[in-house]
Amino acid sequence: MTAPALVPLASRSAQLMESSEFVHHILVDLVIKAGIVVAALVALALGLRTIWRRSTRRRS
Numbered sequence: 437m438t439a440p441a442l443v444p445l446a447s448r449s450a451q452l453m454e455s456s457e458f459v460h461h462i463l464v465d466l467v468i469k470a471g472i473v474v475a476a477l478v479a480l481a482l483g484l485r486t487i488w489r490r491s492t493r494r495r496s
């Protein structure tokens with residue numbers, strides 16, 4: 437059984453930087469998608485509110 441090879445510090449730093457950028461990209465993507473969902477829910481709520489108000493006016 438062989439011992440694991442030691443990774444040079446500069447290479448390890450580059451790997452950490454790449455993984456940090458990847459995590460940042462994933463988090464930004466998550467925030468954008470959450471914003472889209474929130475905007476869609478707001479639009480849905482406003483649409484339902486408008487339909488509800490118009491339908492109750494016709495009954496009166």
